[in-house]
Amino acid sequence: xxxxxxxxxxxxxxxxxxxxxxxxxxxxxxxxxxxxxxxxxxxxxxxxxxxxxxxxxxxxxxxxxxxxxxxxxxxxxxxxxxxxxxxxxxxxxxxxxxxxxxxxxxxxxxxxxxxxxxxxxxxxxxxxxxxxxxxxxxxxxxxxxxxxxxxxxxxxxxxxxxxxxxxxxxxxxxxxxxxxxxxxxxxxxxxxxxxxxxxxxxxxxxxxxxxxxxxxxxxxxxxxxxxxxxxxxxxxxxxxxxxxxxxxxxxxxxxxxxxxxxxxxxxxxxxxxxxxxxxxxxxxxxxxxxxxxxxxxxxxxxxxxxxx
Amino acid sequence: xxxxxxxxxxxxxxxxxxxxxxxxxxxxxxxxxxxxxxxxxxxxxxxxxxxxxxxxxxxxxxxxxxxxxxxxxxxxxxxxxxxxxxxxxxxxxxxxxxxxxxxxxxxxxxxxxxxxxxxxxxxxxxxxxxxxxxxxxxxxxxxxxxxxxxxxxxxxxxxxxxxxxxxxxxxxxxxxxxxxxxxxxxxxxxxxxxxxxxxxxxxxxxxxxxxxxxxxxxxxxxxxxxxxxxxxxxxxxxxxxxxxxxxxxxxxxxxxxxxxxxxxxxxxxxxxxxxxxxxxxxxxxxxxxxxxxxxxxxxxxxxxxxxxxxxxxxxxxxxxxxxxxxxxxxxxxxxxxxxxxxxxxxxxxxxxxxxxxxxxxxxxxxxxxxxxxxxxxxxxxxxxxxxxxxxxxxxxxxxxxxxxxxxxxxxxxxxxxxxxxxxxxxxxx
Numbered sequence: 001x002x003x004x005x006x007x008x009x010x011x012x013x014x015x016x017x018x019x020x021x022x023x024x025x026x027x028x029x030x031x032x033x034x035x036x037x038x039x040x041x042x043x044x045x046x047x048x049x050x051x052x053x054x055x056x057x058x059x060x061x062x063x064x065x066x067x068x069x070x071x072x073x074x075x076x077x078x079x080x081x082x083x084x085x086x087x088x089x090x091x092x093x094x095x096x097x098x099x100x101x102x103x104x105x106x107x108x109x110x111x112x113x114x115x116x117x118x119x120x121x122x123x124x125x126x127x128x129x130x131x132x133x134x135x136x137x138x139x140x141x142x143x144x145x146x147x148x149x150x151x152x153x154x155x156x157x158x159x160x161x162x163x164x165x166x167x168x169x170x171x172x173x174x175x176x177x178x179x180x181x182x183x184x185x186x187x188x189x190x191x192x193x194x195x196x197x198x199x200x201x202x203x204x205x206x207x208x209x210x211x212x213x214x215x216x217x218x219x220x221x222x223x224x225x226x227x228x229x230x231x232x233x234x235x236x237x238x239x240x241x242x243x244x245x246x247x248x249x250x251x252x253x254x255x256x257x258x259x260x261x262x263x264x265x266x267x268x269x270x271x272x273x274x275x276x277x278x279x280x281x282x283x284x285x286x287x288x289x290x291x292x293x294x295x296x297x298x299x300x301x302x303x304x305x306x307x308x
Numbered sequence: 309x310x311x312x313x314x315x316x317x318x319x320x321x322x323x324x325x326x327x328x329x330x331x332x333x334x335x336x337x338x339x340x341x342x343x344x345x346x347x348x349x350x351x352x353x354x355x356x357x358x359x360x361x362x363x364x365x366x367x368x369x370x371x372x373x374x375x376x377x378x379x380x381x382x383x384x385x386x387x388x389x390x391x392x393x394x395x396x397x398x399x400x401x402x403x404x405x406x407x408x409x410x411x412x413x414x415x416x417x418x419x420x421x422x423x424x425x426x427x428x429x430x431x432x433x434x435x436x437x438x439x440x441x442x443x444x445x446x447x448x449x450x451x452x453x454x455x456x457x458x459x460x461x462x463x464x465x466x467x468x469x470x471x472x473x474x475x476x477x478x479x480x481x482x483x484x485x486x487x488x489x490x491x492x493x494x495x496x497x498x499x500x501x502x503x504x505x506x507x508x509x510x511x512x513x514x515x516x517x518x519x520x521x522x523x524x525x526x527x528x529x530x531x532x533x534x535x536x537x538x539x540x541x542x543x544x545x546x547x548x549x550x551x552x553x554x555x556x557x558x559x560x561x562x563x564x565x566x567x568x569x570x571x572x573x574x575x576x577x578x579x580x581x582x583x584x585x586x587x588x589x590x591x592x593x594x595x596x597x598x599x600x601x602x603x604x605x606x607x608x609x610x611x612x613x614x615x616x617x618x619x620x621x622x623x624x625x626x627x628x629x630x631x632x633x634x635x636x637x638x639x640x641x642x643x644x645x646x647x648x649x650x651x652x653x654x655x656x657x658x659x660x661x662x663x664x665x666x667x668x669x670x671x672x673x674x675x676x677x678x679x680x681x682x683x684x685x686x687x688x689x690x691x692x693x694x695x696x697x698x699x700x701x702x703x704x705x706x707x708x709x710x711x712x713x714x715x716x717x718x719x720x721x722x723x724x725x726x727x728x729x730x731x732x733x734x735x736x737x
Contacts, residue, residue, distance in 0.1 A: 053720060083737035090736070148598050170599055171537025172584040254540070254586035256736035267734045270435060271545075271727050273720075 037286075044068050044279030053273035068276030072284065084264060084281075091260040094174065095242045098181040102189040102238050103231065105182065110193035110230075111223075114200075125194065132187055140251045143180060144170065147252070172255025180248040185241060189234040196230020197223070229300065236296045240289055261285055368461050372562075372716050376491035379464035379498060381471045388652045390475035398651045399427040400658055403439060403450040406432040408503075410674035413667045417658055426654055443468060443646060451649030452658060456641050457492045458717040460499055463644060469498045470645040476656035479663030484680040486709050487640070499642040500659050503677040504704045506607040506712065507547055507637040508630035510591065514622075515601040521629035521701075527555035529602055531575070533582050539602040540586040540594065541579075545730035546715040548587070550637055551604055552576055554713075559635060561713045564722040569729050576733040587734065592616060592676070596626070607702040611695050612676030628702040638704065638712030640680065669694070678704050 042057035045064035049056050058064050075084045109128070117124045131139065146152045147169035158165035169176045200223060208218045246262030261281065268278035371377035381387070400417075402409070414428040431448065433439040436455070443450060455463060463469045474480070480488055480500065487501040509529065511520050516535070520526050530541060530551070541548045550561040552572040563569065579585065588594065591603035596616040603609075607628065614623035630636050643662055645655045661667055668679035672694055678684065686703035689695045695703050718726060 053724070083732045083735045086737050087735050144599075150598055168537045170586070172586060173537075254543075254588045255584045256580050256587060256734050257584050259734060259736035264735055267731060271731070273724055273727065274731070 040279050040282055043275055044283050046276060046279075048273050048276060055275035055279075068280040069283075072277055072280040087259045087264050088261055090174075090258065091243060091262075094178050094181060094260060095239060097178045098185070098242055099235055099239060101178070101182045102186050103235065105186055106189035106193050106234060107227075107231075110190050110197050113190075114194050114197035125191075128190055129187055136184060137247065137251075140180060140184070140248060143183070144251055147176065170252060170254075172253045172257050174258055176252045177249050177258050177260075180252045181242050181245060184245075184248055185238040188237040188241075192233035192237060193227065193230045196227045196233070200226045232296055232299060236292055239292060243289060244285060368465060368717075370717050370719060371461060371492040373491045373714070376494045377461065378494040379461065381497060382467055385467055385471065385647060387471040387473040388656070390473055392653045394421060394424045394426070394654045394657060395651045397425045398654055399429050400452070400651055400654050401448060401450045401649065402428060402430045402452045402454075402658075403443070403448075403646075404430055404432060404454045406434070408454065408675055408677070410667075410670040412670040412674065413661070416667060416670070417661045420661065421654070421657065424654075428658070443648065446648050449648045449650045450646050451651050451655040453644050453646050454502055454641055455644060457490070457499070457639070458715070460493050460642060460644070461717060464493075464498050468647055470647045470649065470652060470655075471497050472500070472645065472659070473656060476653070477660050477663065479660050482663050482665055482668075482681055482683070484682060484706050484709075487680050493642075499644045500663060501680050502641045502643045502662065503608065503671075503675070504638065504640040504680045504708070505677055506630045506702070506704055506708065507542070507551070507639075508605070508607060508610070508628055508701070509602065510595055510605050510610045510613065510626065510628045511602045512595065512625045513627060514625045520602065520627070521632075525555065525557075526629055526631075527551060530555070530585060530604065531579055531583055535602050536583040538600055539583060539604075540588050540591050540600045541604040542591075542606075543587045543589050545726055547637065548576070548604065548733075549726055549729055550713070550715055552579075554636065559713060561637065562716045562718060562722075564719070564725065566725065569725055573729045573732060576729070577737065580733070580736060596621065606677075607704060608675060608677035610676075610699050610702040611672075611678075613699075614696060623696055624698050626696070626699055628699050630701050634705075634708055634711035636712055637715060638708045639714055640709075680704070680706075 039057065042059050043055045045061075045066065045068070046058040047056045047065055047067070048054065072084065075082055076088065077085055113121050113124050113128075148154075149166065149168055149170075151169075153169060154165060154167055155161065157163070157167065204222055204226070205218055208222045213221065244262045244265070246260060246266045249258050249260050249263055250266075265278050265281045265285070268274040268281065369377045402414075409430065414430065417428055418426055431450070433442070436459070439453070442448065443453065453463075453469075460469075474496075477500065480496065483501055487496075489495060490499075490501070493499045509520055509526055515538070520529050523529065529535065530539060541551065546561075549569075549572055552575050553559070553561055553563065553568065556568075556571055556575060558568050558571075560568070585604075586594075586600065591600060591605040592609035592612045593616040594600050595603045595605070596613045597618070605628075607630065610626065610628035613626050617623060643659055645652065645659070649655050662671070662679075665681050665683045668681045668684065672678050672684070672689070678689070686695070686700065686705055689703055690697055690700045
């Protein structure tokens with residue numbers, strides 16, 4: 001073991017240097033991820049003071065109890081008691097729809113910027129990102145105004161009152177929440193896609209053309225496969241925050257019939273006695289999100305292997 | 309004065325919005341943070357896991373009008389002596405919900421005690437559990453805190469509040485007699501009343517052609533498909549569950565009866581399906597803003613609504629209904645002194661300032677909420693246009709507390725039942 005270590009370090013100063021360089025990140029992760037993660041588990045596996053109903057974290061795994069987890073599990077699936085279930089399904093549906101929409105919107109935009117914006121690409125990218133200098137909350141509040149019954153959205157749809165369009169956007173509609181999610185997270189899709197598309201060498205495309213591929217063929221057999229890492233990165237980047245989002249739903253709907261997992265967690269946290277449930281829900285959410293994350297990491301590692 | 313209010317309303321209207329209410333939020337979460345960690349640990353040891361909460365003797369007394377409670381004064385937490393001079397060069401630290409006190413009330417206090425060079429600073433919170441955690445942490449030595457009356461028990465038993473020295477507070481006689489010796493704090497040892505409010509239904513006559521209040525059971529409007537998607541109920545488990553109880557004809561708004569709560573559960577789920585109201589405490593701005601046509605809200609929200617109408621909007625379209633016979637929810641908030649405060653004398657003087665009728669009027673004018681002052685009769689408030697005539701039902705009448713229902717503090721196991729109903733409702737199952 002020691003020999004191995006020594007050889008590792010002797011084999012190149014760069015290894016030691018690498019460790020040193022990664023130290024800030026490791027410390028950062030330890031303080032802001034590992035420790036809070038453990039606190040989360042201690043609360044999720046902890047108990048609740050029976051009188052004041054405040055969470056009592058169980059710091060030692062020997063003291064862990066599974067009440068919160070079993071509560072969450074029994075209310076997730078099956079039976080009439082599974083009142084968490086609909087919100088989970090809803091979240092999956094909303095996020096899937098929003099993901100697809102994000103991709104459909106972001107791909108042409110990123111493609112245009114990468115291939116056709118020419119010297120304007122810096123400006124176009126900056127403009128795409130510009131609204132996101134304003135906080136997410138303010139932007140959602142702006143949408144609340146735009147989507148009022150007599151708001152700009154309806155006025156635009158009715159062409160200034162010519163057509164009888166009266167959509168109650170804010171009346172607890174799933175579509176509004178999905179659109180809010182798309183609007184909120186689409187730049188996270190554009191940027192990695194842009195990076196991936198920008199990396200495709202024009203000579204590749206020219207080669208494909210020279211070999212007789214038509215436009216669609218070039219797209220299908222060259223551009224799309226080569227942009228897949230960007231698509232994957234973009235999908236991961238939008239999925240993670242959207243799945244835990246509660247705020248979009250709170251502002252744009254506020255109706256229980258559009259409640260998402262994030263809302264379940266938020267509600268549980270602010271209710272005495274339910275902190276453990278919130279912890280369990282968060283743990284499960286993290287576990288659920290780790291799956292696509294690991295798949296992504298694995299696929300990028302494999303990509304590196306191929307390249308090296 | 310009314311103009312002052314209009315000016316204020318151009319400011320941001322609590323844009324965060326999603327936090328629980330400024331007034332009743334303590335009901336959610338005061339328990340969560342009330343005891344020190346050591347005490348919690350000892351509770352935990354005494355309580356075997358999985359023990360039925362109800363099986364334990366709660367250290368907390370539950371106050372009710374039929375069971376008034378005198379909160380003890382600990383030997384190490386004696387009231388301050390009478391007749392002390394105010395602190396010099398002090399900054400009085402207030403801890404309150406946003407927009408829940410008139411800026412004028414602060415300024416006039418600074419002016420009144422100018423020779424002591426006093427400053428008043430207000431810190432705000434959105435969520436009472438956040439507030440209590442901060443108070444317990446003691447990082448900021450807040451002098452005055454504004455809880456709901458059902459939090460006073462926890463604050464007093466855990467010694468977070470300072471007992472009052474009545475000599476500084478002759479103005480207590482300005483408030484309604486029932487608040488000079490309230491059931492939740494007999495002998496007003498720790499608290500003075502701050503605001504009173506009812507819970508009712510607000511609507512816009514330009515969008516709703518019927519008189520909601522004329523329905524045999526006006527609460528059923530929240531189950532009326534006709535107004536689906538254009539209504540809101542309060543994001544407050546006590547308020548909305550109580551509303552559903554009243555709708556079902558059950559006036560026990562502190563019930564522990566599981567059958568009644570099951571009925572409420574079914575009714576609330578039906579409500580989500582048929583009329584899907586938004587669950588929010590922002591009706592005071594969103595109803596005049598056009599998002600809702602009918603809202604379950606507090607009387608103070610209704611009084612505030614005219615100032616959130618779009619420019620040129622007619623305030624005459626607003627209506628508020630509270631049961632004519634007074635059989636609806638009436639509640640109140642308090643002002644208390646925190647033990648952590650560094651300026652106990654000035655803090656007493658500030659409470660006395662709040663009891664001053666002129667200051668109380670400024671507070672009503674700025675917040676829409678009504679202090680329970682003897683001089684502020686409903687007729688006078690309407691005549692002086694503090695409350696518009698079309699919203700006169702939003703005035704809290706002195707007799708209201710004799711007839712109205714109060715959402716009292718619940719025993720922990722009952723509270724858990726209520727929260728279970730609420731959890732399922734909010735999950736949108």
